[in-house]
Amino acid sequence: MTFEQLKTVIRVQTTQGMEDVYQWCREGNAFQIRVWLDDTEHDMNLGDDHGFSLLHWGAKEGHVAVVDMLLSRGARINQTNMGDDTPLHLAAAHGHRDIVQKLLRNKADVNFVNEHGNTALHYACFFGFDQIAEDLIQHGAQLTVCNKYGDTPLDKCRRPRYREQLEDYGRQLGLDMRKIAYKQDHSSMSTRMRTKTLDRSLSRQSAITGLDIHNLQLTLKLATVPSGETWKGRYQGKEVVTKVLRIREVTPRVPRDFNEEYPKHRIFSHPNILGVLGGFSQPPNLYIVSEYMPNGTLYDILHRESRVVVDQLQAIRFALDIARGMSFLHSLNPVVKRFYLNSKHVMIDEDLTARLSMADAKFSFQDKGKLYHPAWTAPEALQRRPEDSNVKSADMWSFAVVLWELQTRQVPFSELSPMEIGMRVALEGMRLTTPPGVSHHIARLISICMNENPGKRPSFEMVLPIIEKMQR
Structure with missing residues (x-):
């Protein structure tokens, strides 16, 4: 039996309810989890009745292969359960050092507090997981921050000798060993993440x-x-x-x-x-x-009053998020043909992750032949019928315009009406120009993605490693 046939059998034999996949995570059944994840309607970040996501269960039970798979698929690393525990809390509390290290390498928040004000380090110290505690401290965990009850991770050490060793270790690293009082607003991020989990x-x-x-x-x-x-x-x-x-x-x-x-x-x-x-x-x-995304669209953030500050690093993060989303859409069979990329169709969620809004994808019966955002549309897509254009190449041109927006903070061709833009881009060769001051590497990437020959534009898979290097 081939892999595809086996996947079909599994789909037929199971209801594919969430309880099934939570159980597979608890058991460490990586194969069935992978089959479940292949269905695009399945959301790995949903919590069970206690708010445990798949990553929570994989971290708690110590299943390395499951955690690896979920992280590679983009599981939310700082998602919380009903007690505001992140996967890092659970991995540290259950002594799974390999998983703790993986979570830290994937930028888990080492000082995230749960409803009791405890960090992952509180649990590592309480349960006596010496090496995990040192791993956490090396990644910036605070040794002397108090939980709601006034206890620091050092206070949670049940072995006096181990507490002394940790104190010495902290001093060797040059840490300030004075107690840090618990603050209620430490929970603000935790509450925000929990609210999002419940809304999901x-x-x-x-x-x-x-x-x-x-x-x-x-x-x-x-x-x-x-x-x-x-x-x-x-x-x-x-x-x-x-x-x-x-x-x-x-x-x-x-x-x-x-x-x-x-x-x-x-x-x-x-x-x-x-x-x-x-x-x-x-x-x-x-x-x-x-x-509902309270931060609105990327267009709102770049061109209207917004509380979100977009510095150069955040601009690169948005670009990387968009490229990852587009790469995924292009991997689907069939490709989503009626999603037209532009900054108005990119939503920004609470933790400043850019997400492509499928609510903005057109339906087959909607305004055939009309394009409402020509400033982001490839010239060949303006000149031809949709079915006669290469969707992937046209999307890459649109991505280049978004990159241009992220760098310039300008609305493309803002002085012209949509009809004028469409006519002049399609028939007169009007193009965006990258102003001085934009990074040479980004200007070069915009130029490559906006190649006049659609066949010479890169794919999103090719662009991703380039943008990832720009983060460093």
């Missing part, structure tokens, strides 16, 4: 049971665009964003096509994709529901 239960419910329009409330209109309206609202107490699609003529076929197509946009298996939670067809209106 909505995507779990929608993927399993479908959405009920009677539980949807539209409370604030956010935008009106040619394709419809965008509303902030609530669904069963959770904040959501709903797009109400504007269709010129709703024939009997439109709702049928809509109900067939929107489930393909429920992509939850990648951290840089914001999948559609669900949809409603209630002619003459069509509704698309997504998670």
Whole structure:
């Protein structure tokens, strides 16, 4: 039996409910977890009834292969359970040094506090895991920070001699050994992450049971665009964003096509994709529901008043997130053809991760032949029918425009109307120019991605290692 045949058998034999995959994580069944993750509708970051994600279970049980797989697929490393424990807390508390080291190498927050104010180091000291404690300290864990009850990790050492050794170790590293008082705002990040984890239960419910329009409330209109309206609202107490699609003529076929197509946009298996939670067809209106992202779009952050500060490092991180998301979309079979990349279709979540919004992907019956954001559109895509263009090459041009935005903080061709932009880019050779002051490496990357010959533009797989090097 081939691997593909075996995957099919497993899919048929299981309900693919979340309880199955949590059990596989507890057992360390990496093969079945991999099969489950191959379904794009499955979200590895969802928590169980106690908020434990798959990475929580893999870290707690010490399954290295499972943790490796989840990290490679983009599992959220600082996600919290209901007690505000991160996977690092659990790996440290259960003595899994190899997993602690992997989490630290993947930038786990070493001083993240749970609901008791404990860090991972508190648990390593309490349970006497000497080497784990030293690993944590080497990565910046604070030896003298107090939890809610006034205890430092040193206070949690049950062996006086070991406490003395840790104190000596801290002094050798030049650490300040004075007690650091517990502060309530230490929990602010933890609370934020926990709230996000709980909100993500909505995507779990929608993927399993479908959405009920009677539980949807539209409370604030956010935008009106040619394709419809965008509303902030609530669904069963959770904040959501709903797009109400504007269709010129709703024939009997439109709702049928809509109900067939929107489930393909429920992509939850990648951290840089914001999948559609669900949809409603209630002619003459069509509704698309997504998670609410309080930071808004990348366009909002770059070109409107925003509390998010985008320095050069953050700009590179956004670019890397977008490239990873696009690389994933291009890996799907079939490729998502109607997602048009631009900064208005990139959402920024609470921990400043850029995510491609599948709610902005077009449907087959929507405004055929119309492109509302020509400033980000490749010249050949403006000149030809969508089916006659190379989607991947056109997306790379759009990515180059986003890179240009991230560097210049300017709106491309802001002085022109969309119609003028489309005509002049397609017919007159009008192009963006990179101003002085932009890094030579980034300017070069923009130029390569914006090659006039679509066949000579790189793929996102080729671009990713280049951007990753720019982070260093």
